[in-house]
Amino acid sequence: xxxQQLVNGIxxxxxxxxxxxxxxxxxxxxxxxxxxxxxxxxxxAFFMYTFLNFGVxxxxxxxxxxxxxxxxxxxxxxxxxxPVRYADRLAALITAIGMSIFFENIALLIWGADIKxxxxxxxxxxxxxxxINLPNEHFQNVFLTVSYLQITIIVLSIILMIILHLIxxxxxxxxxxRAIAQDKRAAALMGIDVNRVISFTFALxxxxxxxxxxxxxxxxxxxxxxxxxxxxxxxxxxxVLGGIGSVPGAMLGGVVLGMAETLGAGYISSAYRxxxxxxxxxxxILFNPAGLMGKRKVDKV
Amino acid sequence: xxxxxxxxxxxxxxxxxxxxxxxxxxGEIVCLIGANGAGKTTTLLTISGIVKPKEGDVIFDGxxxxxxxxxxxxxxxxxxxxxxxxxxxxxxxxxxxxxGAYIQKDKQKIKENLEKVxxxxxxxxxRFKQLGGTMSGGEQQxxxxxxxxxSEPKILLLDEPSLGLAPKIVERIFDIITEINSEGxxxxxxxxxANMALQISTRGYVIETGKIILEGSSKELLNNDEVKKAYLxx
Ligand SMILES: Nc1ncnc2c1ncn2[C@@H]1O[C@H](COP(=O)(O)OP(=O)(O)OP(=O)(O)O)[C@@H](O)[C@H]1O
Ligand SMILES: [Mg+2]
Numbered sequence: 001x002x003x004q005q006l007v008n009g010i011x012x013x014x015x016x017x018x019x020x021x022x023x024x025x026x027x028x029x030x031x032x033x034x035x036x037x038x039x040x041x042x043x044x045a046f047f048m049y050t051f052l053n054f055g056v057x058x059x060x061x062x063x064x065x066x067x068x069x070x071x072x073x074x075x076x077x078x079x080x081x082x083p084v085r086y087a088d089r090l091a092a093l094i095t096a097i098g099m100s101i102f103f104e105n106i107a108l109l110i111w112g113a114d115i116k117x118x119x120x121x122x123x124x125x126x127x128x129x130x131x132i133n134l135p136n137e138h139f140q141n142v143f144l145t146v147s148y149l150q151i152t153i154i155v156l157s158i159i160l161m162i163i164l165h166l167i168x169x170x171x172x173x174x175x176x177x178r179a180i181a182q183d184k185r186a187a188a189l190m191g192i193d194v195n196r197v198i199s200f201t202f203a204l205x206x207x208x209x210x211x212x213x214x215x216x217x218x219x220x221x222x223x224x225x226x227x228x229x230x231x232x233x234x235x236x237x238x239x240v241l242g243g244i245g246s247v248p249g250a251m252l253g254g255v256v257l258g259m260a261e262t263l264g265a266g267y268i269s270s271a272y273r274x275x276x277x278x279x280x281x282x283x284x285i286l287f288n289p290a291g292l293m294g295k296r297k298v299d300k301v
Numbered sequence: 302x303x304x305x306x307x308x309x310x311x312x313x314x315x316x317x318x319x320x321x322x323x324x325x326x327x328g329e330i331v332c333l334i335g336a337n338g339a340g341k342t343t344t345l346l347t348i349s350g351i352v353k354p355k356e357g358d359v360i361f362d363g364x365x366x367x368x369x370x371x372x373x374x375x376x377x378x379x380x381x382x383x384x385x386x387x388x389x390x391x392x393x394x395x396x397x398x399x400x401g402a403y404i405q406k407d408k409q410k411i412k413e414n415l416e417k418v419x420x421x422x423x424x425x426x427x428r429f430k431q432l433g434g435t436m437s438g439g440e441q442q443x444x445x446x447x448x449x450x451x452s453e454p455k456i457l458l459l460d461e462p463s464l465g466l467a468p469k470i471v472e473r474i475f476d477i478i479t480e481i482n483s484e485g486x487x488x489x490x491x492x493x494x495a496n497m498a499l500q501i502s503t504r505g506y507v508i509e510t511g512k513i514i515l516e517g518s519s520k521e522l523l524n525n526d527e528v529k530k531a532y533l534x535x
Contacts, residue, residue, distance in 0.1 A: 175392070
C-alpha cells in the first residue's frame, strides 16, 4: 500500500513539477504570476485529443500538441503581457487572470463542457503494459503495480528537467534568461533582445506544461476545460513550496506535493486531496516565505 | 561620429533633457559633467535607446538611431556601461563577460577579447569563477568596463565609473579609460568627479537641469571660473 502510494505520488509529483517550472521560470524572469499557465496545460491535453481524433498517429500528435502550446504561450506573452510589461504589477496580474478565463471559455466553446477521453486505440499498447506487477512468485506479500506509462512519465520528466537545467545554465539563451532575471536594463545594454528571451521563456514553460497535460490526459483518461484551474493552482503551490523563481525548487516542490497529496488521500481521506496542496502552500508562506530552495530574490531561474 | 541634436527626453511629464546638443568625434574622450539630477544619465540612456527622445535626433555614423531598440544600438557598436555598474551579481565573472559579448557569434573572437580584457584587468582572470556580486566595488567597476569591451565597441559610454570608489582605485580606473581610448575607442564619459574627468578628456560639456550650459576643450573648462566654482570646489 505505502509503496504503491509512493509510486503514484512520484508520478503525480513529476507532472506537477513539469507545470510548476513554467510558473517559476516566468516569475523568475519577469516577476509575473502567469495565471493562464495552467490553461496551457489544459490546452496541451485538448490539442492532443484533437490531433488523435483526426487520426494523426500518437507520436506526431504529441509533437504537434506541444508545438501548438508553445505557439500559444508565445502569443500569450506577445499579445497579452507585453503591452503591460512596464505597467503596474496589478495590471499584469489582472491581465493574467483574464487570459486564464479567456482560455477556459475558448476551450468550452471548441470542445464543450463534458469530459473527453482518449480512445483506447489511439494510445500505443506499450503504455498500458505493466512494468511491475506484484505479488508474483518471488514477492508474495508486496502489492504493487507500475505501468509503462508511469515509468515513461517519471523518466521523461527527469530527462526534461535535466535538459531544462542545461539550457538555463549552459547555453547563451539560458544565461541571458538569468541576466534578465537579475537586471533587465543591464541585459538590454548587453545587446540582449529582452523580448525575444522572454518569448523563449514562455515557450519553454508552455512546452513542458503541454507534456504534463498530455500525460495527465493519458493517465486519468479524462480531460475537461477546467482541468487547468486545479492543476494550475497545485503547480503554483508547488512553485511557492519550492521557492518561486527557483527551478530546482519547483521540481522538488512538485514531487513533495504530489507525494503529500497521494499519501494524504490514501491515509487520511481522499476528500482532503486538494486541500493538502493549499495547506502545504499556506504552511510554507507562513513559516518560510522564501520556500524550500528560495534564497529571496537571488538565483532566480 | 556620435551626435545629439536638440534632444528632448521626458519621464512622463518631467522634461529631463531640454534640447541637448553634443558631439563625440573619432578618437576623443568627451566628458559630460554636472550635478545630481542634471540629466547626465538620461543623456546616455537616450543614446543607448533605453529611453526615447520626444524631439531631436541621435545620430551615429550618419544614421538617425532614435527609434532603434537597445539591442540594435549595441549591435551598431554603441556600448553603455551603466551607472552603479549593474553587473549581474548572481552570475560568475565569466558569465558576465560572456554576456558582454552577447552579440558576438564568433567563439574565437570571444576568446581573443577575453585575453584582451585580462591584460587590462588581470584581477578578472583570477576571479573568473567568482560570482560578480561577491567582488569589491572597484573590481565590479572593472568587470562592468571589461564586460562593455567584450563586444568591441565603436564607442564607449561610461556613466560615473568613479562612483563610490577610493581615490587610488579611481586613479586606476581613469588610467584604464585613457588606455582604452589610446587604442582607438572614443569615449563619452559622464562624471561628477569633474576634476579627474577634465584632466583625461579632450573636450567637455557642462549640463545643468537638462541643458548644456558650457562646452569647450577640457583645458578651457578647467580654467573656467564658473566651472572652478561650481564643480572643482575652488
Ligand atoms: N525613471 C524616472 N522617472 C522620472 N524621473 C526621472 C527618472 N529618472 C530620472 N528622472 C529625473 O530626471 C532628471 C535627470 O536625471 P538623471 O538620472 O539623468 O540625472 P544625473 O545627472 O544622471 O544625476 P546623478 O548624478 O545623480 O546620477 C532628474 O530630475 C531625475 O529626477
Ligand atoms: Mg546619473
